[in-house]
Amino acid sequence: MTPHVPDTPTTQITVKGSLANSGGAADVSTAQIRLRYSNRPFLDRGEIDAYVRGAGRLDTVLWSPNFPVARLGSGQRLTWSLSITPRQLGISRFGAYPLSVELVDAAGRQLAVQRTSLTYFPKDHKVAKTRVAWLLPLVDRPHRGDDANFVDDRLAADLASGGRLSDLVGAAGQAPKPKTLTWYVDPGLLDDAQALTRPHTLREGDDAEQKPANTAASSWLDAVRRATASSDVIAAPYADPDMAALAHNGLDGMAAQAVSDGQRVATAALGRPPATGTAWPADGALDLDTLDVLAVNGAKTVVLYDSVLPPATPPNHTPDSIAQLQSVQGPVKALLADSAISQTVGGDTRSPGTAALALQRFLAETATLTGEQPSISRSVVIAPPRRWNPSPAFLTELLKTSASAPWLRQVGLDELTKPPADYKPVPRAGLAYSSQNELSRKIMTQIKRVRSDADRTVAVSVKGTHVFDRALLRLTSSAWRGRGGDTRVRPVADRVADAVTARTEQVRIINKQKPTLAGNDGTVPVTISNRHKEPVRLKLKVTSSNPHRLRVTEDSREITIAAEASHTAHVRLKAYANGETPITLQLLTPEGQRYGKPVVLRLSATGYTTIALFLIGGALAVMALAVISRFLRRRRDAATTESGAPVEPESPSAPMPDAPQGAAAPGAPAPAAPAAPGAQPYAPPGAPAAPGGPARAVPPAPSAGPGNYAPAGPDPQVWPPVEDPQVWPPVEDPQVWPPVGEEPGGRRRSAPGGATETDSSRAGGQWPDSRPMTGGHTNGMAEPGSHHRGAPGRGPAPEGGRHASGENTDGVSESGRRPRE
Incomplete structure (x- = not known):
């Protein structure tokens, strides 16, 4: 028309x-x-x-x-x-x-x-x-998660020729009275546009693509500076957050951060400071809690839609747009935007005729x-x-x-804050606010969780570096309000959460081997790596899963680790029992909050110090070599015996075993042992029987061989008699033991007088298979007069099982108790 x-x-x-x-x-x-x-x-x-x-x-x-x-x-x-x-x-x-x-x-x-x-x-x-005042919004939804990664490429299209943001700035920049226009600019949008002017990363899901600097973004930023050069500019809080949701969820600190960051970013991007003191909450609506948060952060004027603060009594005309509210900081002016006109011009105007x-x-x-x-x-x-x-x-x-x-x-928006002298305010009803469109509970829960993790990265930084403040503010953007907000925010939220986790894991415990506590009381080394480009300060807490077996004897202490370095902390522990005990290693912030995931190690307590372990290991190695050597020598001698070949005697230079107490030295006559009651005197072959008992035939004793030791001379009180005091027990060949008649391996053989010996009769002493016996030996309980082999170097046991030396060999101690075999 x-x-x-x-x-x-x-x-x-x-x-x-x-x-x-x-x-x-x-x-x-x-x-x-x-x-x-x-x-x-x-x-x-x-x-x-x-x-x-x-x-x-x-x-x-x-x-x-x-x-x-x-x-x-x-x-x-x-x-x-x-x-x-x-x-x-x-x-x-x-x-x-x-x-x-x-x-x-x-x-x-x-x-x-x-x-x-x-x-x-x-x-x-x-x-x-x-008087008509325009508030032109230059706002978009966030396109980055963390500062380094874009989650989509839509901003580049909006900034290019024919894009939404390009058209908006271009058309408004041609307005005939630019001084009467007021821009409401989201510093988060300017920040994203500036990031596009540099090489950047586009990360969609698991795919990452390196993008060159976007020249359209640079051109658009220049156009914004020209279009706003003569106009008032109000900087929104960074990323245009849902201030009502922040106020209702106790995140007043994030609201303050958004306001201060918004001022700094807008000043840097536009080359001049924006106007302060005016706030435009999401959807032009708020309640008293939100008003208080805005007022605390410097708001003197709020822009609301007139439907939020209706007249107390419906008038017959349109009331003036100026009203006043009370906050904890005192009076706050309210400029009420006309809902009908704002919706009319804000509708679809790109379709034909619209x-x-x-x-x-x-x-x-x-x-x-x-x-x-x-x-x-x-x-x-x-x-x-x-x-x-x-x-x-x-x-x-x-x-x-x-x-x-x-x-x-x-006129400009600031002129409306100065009503004319004849202005008569219209009584207003209370604020009509609905939280239905606020950020959902799911989004706010995720924001709190990620923010808590991000705050810990600040707490451990010696410099107190804030890396994720703006990324977290992007999660609070009003763009995620209303239906479908949970879906729209998900790519941004996932990217921020991944970035916080990655930074947290740059400081971690790197122990990979199972630690060992040598001794009952000692220290265990724990290595902590810092891959940040700045120093960090934190604590290490070690917890035992079973304090009754293993106790941590010191509390967590503060540790400072230089940039891109590692530190080894020595944790003192006390073990009450040997074996493995799980311990949990947890890094903490200086304030005691958990930092990162805990590490569980299975600590082995040995009860021995390191030196003791070496000594014991060496001794065991020597013993093992001795056992193996002895076993091989027995195998060799047994094989020789079975083949019938003569066994070479041991070297005469080999030291002889010490004679037991009371035994005669080699070549010297043995002292006579006292006769035991009831003992039979010695009777050579063919001699008449001794009085009181039949004579017994005794086989001739073998000649003494090298290294053999036995009492010298026959003794009527010693049984069995031997001809050579250096040889005991009597054998057919002094170099062969056991005597012929017993097979190697301990099978039964005949003994003089019909007595038999088995492996069980050798318990308590060593009986070499192929050479004279060199160790002590007892046969257990011996009946009077029975065949009993005593210790080497001693004569036959008299009745009662006692050697001439006085040792008890019958298996019964003098006190009447049987010793352990």
């Missing part, structure tokens, strides 16, 4: 549009396009809303001119145009008038209709102009608002939705119309 605002009765008004037959409808024929209108303006803004939604009837029909439609087939489109004047419509006074375009068939039945309005402002008409309809609605709303009280100047704030995506042509025309409409005076 041109012109947008006719000002004379004869002004030629052109109304143009298009007609489309879509959706498989039947062909249209013998139809016409005509106008339907009313010559009475809207009395209030409520009538406009009802009319646009289809309520009310317009009975006046303009029969001429009209546009005939001979035929329009399915899927076809045609354009039409009609020209009229205000006089033809019968309008003459200031106001917005209903106007509709309809398609009717030959019978006059309506086939399609489009409702709009026509605003008329006669020349030289005087009204108290309405931009023209939105512009006409804007004119109708503001004209009717002014006409409600034409003699009183009021103010109106227009704040389109945060992620506004207008058609560039529409935005250009909208700002031009706003600056030129005769009933409007475009």
